[in-house]
Amino acid sequence: MTENEKLTEDKIFEAATEVFLEKGMDGARMQDIANQAGINKALLHYYYRTKEKLFSAVFEMIAKQILKKFAPVLDENLSLEEKIRFFFKEHISFLQKNPRLPGFLLNEVNRHPERIKKLLASIDFDGLWLKIYEQHKQEFDRYNITQATLPQLMISMAAISVFPFAAKGILEGILGKVNVDFNDFMEERKEFAAEFVIKAITR
Amino acid sequence: MTENEKLTEDKIFEAATEVFLEKGMDGARMQDIANQAGINKALLHYYYRTKEKLFSAVFEMIAKQILKKFAPVLDENLSLEEKIRFFFKEHISFLQKNPRLPGFLLNEVNRHPERIKKLLASIDFDGLWLKIYEQHKQEFDRYNITQATLPQLMISMAAISVFPFAAKGILEGILGKVNVDFNDFMEERKEFAAEFVIKAITR
DNA sequence: ATGTAGATTAACCAATTGGTCAAATTTAAA
DNA sequence: TTTAAATTTGACCAATTGGTTAATCTACAT
Known part of the structure; x- marks a missing residue:
């Protein structure tokens, strides 16, 4: 499901961008990002293993x-x-x-x-x-x-x-x-x- | 113990300034501030009741x-x-x-x-x-x-x-x-x- | 010396947080 | 249809965090 996968991963990335911009690395909560993306928190870690990795991607x-x-x-x-x-x-x-x-x-x-x-x-x-x-x-x-x-x-x-x-x-x-x-x-x-x-x- | 009290309160304030400048409100830890001031963490709350109040004082x-x-x-x-x-x-x-x-x-x-x-x-x-x-x-x-x-x-x-x-x-x-x-x-x-x-x- | 008020501490607590896992669901190939 | 792989989820965990509390310590007035 390359199409759907791309969709989910993008959804996560966009949600993370939104939350990190708003709260910064320290202030952002993985749960907030999951909510913003409308998915389960565990799914975040499935695509981006850690908060640090997710943040790095957004930051870059x-x-x-x-x-x-x-x-x-x-x-x-x-x-x-x-x-x-x-x-x-x-x-x-x-x-x-x-x-x-x-x-x-x-x-x-x-x-x-x-x-x-x-x-x-x-x-x-x-x-x-x-x-x-x-x-x-x-x-x-x-x-x-x-x-x-x-x-x-x-x-x-x-x-x-x-x-x-x-x-x-x-x-x-x-x-x-x-x-x-x-x-x-x-x-x-x-x-x-x-x-x-x-x-x-x-x- | 006005002399000592003043000393402790100042020590806390200076330590808090240092840590908040370095890490920001979200990144700062009360324990770090206590360590920096060389005192017990409970003493922070004795002088400044909450992290928010301590931060406000420093920020202002x-x-x-x-x-x-x-x-x-x-x-x-x-x-x-x-x-x-x-x-x-x-x-x-x-x-x-x-x-x-x-x-x-x-x-x-x-x-x-x-x-x-x-x-x-x-x-x-x-x-x-x-x-x-x-x-x-x-x-x-x-x-x-x-x-x-x-x-x-x-x-x-x-x-x-x-x-x-x-x-x-x-x-x-x-x-x-x-x-x-x-x-x-x-x-x-x-x-x-x-x-x-x-x-x-x-x- | 002794009692008292304020200063200081160690231990503790409830809530939050990043992260994990096994089970369930969906998808695509055979 | 079967099956194996990938995706998604709810429940859970250990660690961290801000904050509390009861006990101890210190200085000073009596």
Whole structure:
């Protein structure tokens, strides 16, 4: 029953994703996942032997999904400024659809840094940054960006995009008091962030 | 035994802070806290009746500590540019000494947003932002900052400062592959961030 | 010295949790 | 139809966990 098996295994995986995103590894209960999937708890262990294994599968999927979202900018045939605008529009849009991903990932990685080590190991950041540096040599020259400040710039862009979601709980509290809706704020942020960064690197 | 009592209660509080920062509310074990404090587990419940109450005390202390760190910029008699430089230098220095605070706070707030609601309630953000806006009216005029974009700017500054610590687990993995030390990176970031933001708002 | 109130402990408890197992059910091949 | 393998389940288990309790200890006022 390959069809049915696939169905059950997927059902479990989706339920686990939901619960782990909501409660984290420590807070999640196998019984909750079973309920969410509408199956018996023993069946969880039949497909994924332990909680750790199940969590690892979910974590890896989410981590890959997020890391992948940082890459495609490289392949687009755009000017640097266009790439920056493209990045914020795409990345924030993605996070609007998956607002709990950042908090989940950051927390679990801080709790167990070794979890992401192997995923990071497969990415050649030196080559990645060299590539983007080559791609925009003349532009980086016009702007005041050196190979040394490139990581600072990249992390700043990630921060500007990701942080509001990681801090959603606090930010909603703050914005609420100023009568601003979180979603409106993030919608507005797509353009603000792009202009902000472009202005920051232009000289 | 007021002296001894104070000592024990403090010992418990410090041990709890340590363990909660390390493991979070869900991951922390009362027994771990007792061991860390070098006392019997029952004594924890003698001073703080439940895990929830103990955690609340620790959480409130940490949250207040962090929120307080965003405020003093307002009172300094500095130009806007000087304030921005002051903020990043002070704030990043503070986080360098307390690198686990951001991850802890963000995670716990996302898990239980109501926890920070009452603390946020006591802060008048409208007044706060109006005050800083009044303080630097002519400068905001020179820069391209309106009342509407002020929250975007503030959140961006917080993001640039806080995010690297919240993402420390990942960031160390990335920087390690490029042979950059996290502490060096953050040291360099104090100036980079200031120049970055100042350039971004200058027209 | 002695009684008393608060501080501290060891032992214990009920509930929860991740995990197991043998039995029952379903599925697909022979 | 039979049968063997795979899937699903309810009942169960041992370990862990937050919390309690009754007894002991300590310091101090009388």
